[in-house]
Structures are given as C-alpha cells and as structure tokens.
Amino acid sequence: MDSGSDKQHAPARPAARVARWAAAAAAAAVIVGAALAQSPRSPQSPDGAPAAAAALATAAVSGGSAAEAQAYDGVVEAARQTTVAAQVPGVVVTLAVQAGDAVRAGQVLARLDARAADQTAAAGDAQVRAARALQEAATKEVERQRRLFERHYISQAALDRAEAQHRAAEAQVAAQIAGAGAAHAQSTYYTITAPYDGIVASVPAVAGDMALPGKPLLVVYDPHVLRVSAALPQSAAARLPAGAKADVRVELPELPEVRRWIEPAARELLPTVDPATHTRTLRLGLPAGLAGVAPGLFARVWLSGVAAPAEGPRLYVPARSVVRRAELSAVYVVGADGRPALRQVRTGPVAGDRIEVLAGLAAGERVALDPQAAAARR
Numbered sequence: 001m002d003s004g005s006d007k008q009h010a011p012a013r014p015a016a017r018v019a020r021w022a023a024a025a026a027a028a029a030v031i032v033g034a035a036l037a038q039s040p041r042s043p044q045s046p047d048g049a050p051a052a053a054a055a056l057a058t059a060a061v062s063g064g065s066a067a068e069a070q071a072y073d074g075v076v077e078a079a080r081q082t083t084v085a086a087q088v089p090g091v092v093v094t095l096a097v098q099a100g101d102a103v104r105a106g107q108v109l110a111r112l113d114a115r116a117a118d119q120t121a122a123a124g125d126a127q128v129r130a131a132r133a134l135q136e137a138a139t140k141e142v143e144r145q146r147r148l149f150e151r152h153y154i155s156q157a158a159l160d161r162a163e164a165q166h167r168a169a170e171a172q173v174a175a176q177i178a179g180a181g182a183a184h185a186q187s188t189y190y191t192i193t194a195p196y197d198g199i200v201a202s203v204p205a206v207a208g209d210m211a212l213p214g215k216p217l218l219v220v221y222d223p224h225v226l227r228v229s230a231a232l233p234q235s236a237a238a239r240l241p242a243g244a245k246a247d248v249r250v251e252l253p254e255l256p257e258v259r260r261w262i263e264p265a266a267r268e269l270l271p272t273v274d275p276a277t278h279t280r281t282l283r284l285g286l287p288a289g290l291a292g293v294a295p296g297l298f299a300r301v302w303l304s305g306v307a308a309p310a311e312g313p314r315l316y317v318p319a320r321s322v323v324r325r326a327e328l329s330a331v332y333v334v335g336a337d338g339r340p341a342l343r344q345v346r347t348g349p350v351a352g353d354r355i356e357v358l359a360g361l362a363a364g365e366r367v368a369l370d371p372q373a374a375a376a377r378r
Contacts, residue, residue: 056334056338056340056368056370056373056374056377057368057369057370057373058334058366058367058368058369059317059318059321059366059367059369060364060365060366061315061316061317061357061361061362061363061364061365061366061367062315062316062317062354062363063314063315063316063363070236070302070303070304071251071300071301071302071350072230072231072232072236072282072300072301072302072303073230073231073298073299073300073301074228074229074230074231074250074282074284074298074299074300074301075228075229075230075296075297075298075299076226076227076228076252076286076293076294076295076296076297076298076299077226077227077228077229077283077295078201078221078222078223078225078226078227078295079222079225079226079227079285080196080198080221080222080225081201081219081220081221081222081295082195082196082198082219082220082221083216083218083219084109084192084194084195084216084217084218084219084220085211085213085214085215085216085217086112086189086190086192086211086212086213086215086217087189087213088112088117088186088189088190088211088213089210089211089212089213090112090113090114090190090210090211091112091113091208091209091210091211092110092111092112092205092206092207092208092209092210092211092217093111093112093113093207094110094111094207095109095110095203095205095206095207096108096109096110096111097109097110097200097203097218098200098203099200099201099202099203100199100200101199101200102197102198102199102200103194103197103198103199103200103220104194104197105194105195105196105197106193106194107193107194108191108192108193109192109193109194109200109217109218109220110191110192110205110217110218111190111191111192112189112190112191112192112211113190114187114190114191117183117186117187117189117190118187120183120186120187121180121183121184121186121187123183124176124179124180124181124182124183124184125180127176127179127180128173128176128177128180130176131169131172131173131175131176131177132173134169134172134173135166135169135170135172135173137169138162138165138166138168138169138170139166139169141162141165141166142162142163142165142166144162145158145159145162145163146159146162192217192218194220195220196220196222197222198220198221198222198223199220199221199222199223200218200219200220201219201220201221201295202218202219203217203218203219204216204217204218204219205217205218221295223294224288224289225285225288226285226286226290226293226295227266227283227284227285227286228250228264228283228284228286228299228301229281229282229283229284230281230282230284230299230301231274231277231279231280231281231282232269232279232280232281232282232303233278233279234273234278234279234280236303237269237279237280237282240269240282240303247303247304248264248267248284248301248302248303248304249261249262249263249264249301249302250262250263250264250284250286250299250300250301250302251299251300251301251302252293252297252298252299253298253299253300254292254297254298255292255293259290259291259292262286262287262290263287264284264285264286265285265286265287266284266285267282267283267284267285268282268283268284268285269281269282269283270282270283282301284301314348314356315356315357315361315362315363316354316355316356316357317331317354317355317357317361317367318353318354318355318367318369319350319353319354319355320353320369320370321367321368321369321371322345322347322355322371323342323371328344329344329345329346329347330342330343330344330345331343331345331357331360331361331367331368331371332367332368332371332374332375333361333365333366333367333368334366334367334368334374339377340368340374340375340377342375343360343361344360345357345358345359345360345361346358346359346360
C-alpha cells in the first residue's frame with residue numbers, strides 16, 4: 001500500500017515545481033513590462049526613431065545680422081545727487097530725517113550744537129547797540145559844534161574835529177553791523193537744510209557724531225532727474241550713430257514687462273576714455289516720473305548699428321535652451337536620429353529672449369527647448 005501511494009503522488013511534485021516556475025516567470029514579465037513602459041526608449045515612432053525624442057520640442061540655430069541691436073550693461077544714476085555735509089564743526093544734536101524720506105527744499109535735515117555760535121551772535125548784537133549809542137552822541141555833538149561855528153564861537157579846526165568824530169562813529173556802527181551779520185550767518189550753518197526737493201538716499205551720521213567740514217552727514221537725490229550710464233567699448237562708441245534717439249533703447253529688467261522698455265529723453269557720450277578699461281561712458285536721460293526706478297538699479301542699453309561690419313553674421317538660440325552649471329554653458333543638440341546630445345557652447349550677450357552663441361554650434365542645427373526633458377530622454 002505504501003509503495004502504491006508513492007507512485008500515485010510522484011508525478012505531482014514536478015507539476016508543482018512547473019507551476020511555481022510559471023508564476024515566477026509571469027511576475028518577472030510584469031516587472032520587466034512595467035520597466036519598459038517607463039523607459040523613454042521603448043516606444044518607437046513610425047519612422048523608427050524613439051517616440052519620446054521625436055516629441056521633444058526643438059528650435060533651429062538662427063543667424064542674425066551684425067547690425068542687430070547690441071546690449072551693454074548699465075546702471076541707473078541720479079543726475080542730481082548731493083552729499084550734504086556741515087560747513088562748521090559741531091556735535092550732531094538732531095537728525096530729523098531717515099533714509100527714504102521725501103524732503104522739500106529748505107526743510108531741516110539735522111541740527112548741530114550751536115550754543116557757542118548763538119552767544120557770539122548775541123555779543124555782536126550788543127556791540128552794534130553800543131556803536132549806535134556812540135553814533136547818536138557824535139551826531140548831537142557835531143550839530144552843536146556847527147551852531148557854535150555859525151556864531152563864531154569856535155574855530156574851523158574844532159568843527160572839523162567834531163565832524164571827523166561823527167564819521168568815525170558811523171563807520172564803527174557799520175563795522176559792528178557787518179560783524180553781527182557774519183556771526184548770525186555763522187550760526188545758521190549749524191542747521192542743515194535740504195538743498196532741493198528730493199529723497200534721502202542715506203544717513204551715514206547718527207546723533208552724537210562730531211560733524212566736520214566735508215564729512216558726509218546725509219545723501220539726497222532728485223528722483224525726477226535720473227539717467228542710465230553704460231560703458232561702451234571704444235569701437236562701439238566710435239560707430240554710435242549721431243542724432244536719432246531711436247537707435248538707443250533702455251531696458252530695466254527688474255520692472256514689469258509693460259514698463260521695462262524706455263526711450264531715453266536725452267543722450268550724452270562723454271569725450272574722455274577710461275585708460276584702464278578703454279571704454280567711454282554713455283549717459284541716457286530717463287523720463288521723469290518712472291515708478292519703481294531708483295539709483296543703483298541694473299539696466300541694459302541696447303544700441304543698433306554699432307557692430308563692426310567685419311564681424312559677419314551671428315548665431316542665436318533661445319535663451320531657455322541654455323544649461324548653466326557653474327562655469328559650464330551647454331545646449332542639447334538634437335541630431336538626425338532624434339536623440340539629444342549635450343554640447344558645450346560659449347555664449348555672448350542676451351538679445352531679448354535669445355542669446356548669442358559665439359562657439360560650439362553651426363547654423364541650422366536644432367537644440368532642445370527644454371533641457372530637463374532632453375536630459376531625461378537621452
């Protein structure tokens with residue numbers, strides 16, 4: 001009975017093992033299928049190229065004329081900016097404004113300790129009063145001497161001495177008045193006022209500081225008179241067209257798109273050349289009343305027709321297609337097989353939504369617009 005039972009169950013053991021192997025194989029097939037479904041290279045496009053690469057958005061490397069607009073970095077400056085300092089030494093007693101405050105012409109900005117100056121002015125006033133008293137006495141004396149001279153009671157010499165004393169008293173009064181005026185003017189130097197309507201840019205002084213002539217106390221600028229200054233290479237400055245303002249535009253990238261581009265109100269190219277950088281400064285006046293514009297704001301100056309004719313055509317790619325990693329600049333070039341390949345490039349200035357490529361690409365090549373998508377589909 002035992003031997004018959006073993007014969008009946010012997011064939012069942014290989015069948016069980018086969019069933020287990022089949023289940024394991026099915027599970028592995030599911031896993032591999034899922035992995036292939038997630039792989040970007042598994043689907044094929046109708047022409048045999050990978051479908052994911054075929055769907056990658058690309059743009060052609062485009063050429064541009066050397067006469068296109070060129071960008072130069074600049075900065076917004078205040079055409080009228082004043083460093084306010086004291087004319088006399090003294091301790092800063094009061095600072096009436098803070099950075100960012102709007103001030104009016106003549107408004108008090110700071111006060112210095114003026115007690116000694118006030119006492120000097122008071123002494124000058126007292127000396128003026130004393131001199132006036134002496135002048136009145138001399139005036140009465142000369143009138144009396146003239147009446148006596150008319151009656152022949154005194155000589156001509158006595159009358160001349162009286163008139164000389166009267167003139168000396170008048171001169172003394174004038175001198176004292178001038179001295180008192182100087183003392184009062186000196187006392188006004190201890191009150192610092194705004195030179196014009198403007199904005200307080202900075203207040204480097206604090207109450208208790210010792211103010212000295214020429215030591216900055218405040219910086220005030222006029223927000224209605226702003227300009228952009230940019231350093232131009234000598235070659236570009238020499239080819240800058242004279243006259244038409246349409247050849248020059250200002251871009252303020254920090255402002256909203258609707259207010260980013262500005263036509264300059266005036267243009268000035270300084271005649272001197274910086275010996276260290278060999279550049280000339282271009283100043284562009286900005287219209288008054290621009291919201292959100294302040295000194296120190298980054299700006300770009302776009303000039304048309306300043307590139308050298310010998311430079312030839314330029315190559316441009318969309319700015320968003322460039323990958324930057326530390327000092328590396330690269331793009332994903334999509335080849336004829338539809339697969340992207342990372343290639344290092346050397347970039348130039350930005351022109352709107354495009355960027356110039358100085359080396360690494362050829363005209364007609366296509367680059368991926370989305371570098372992250374291209375990196376995932378390599």
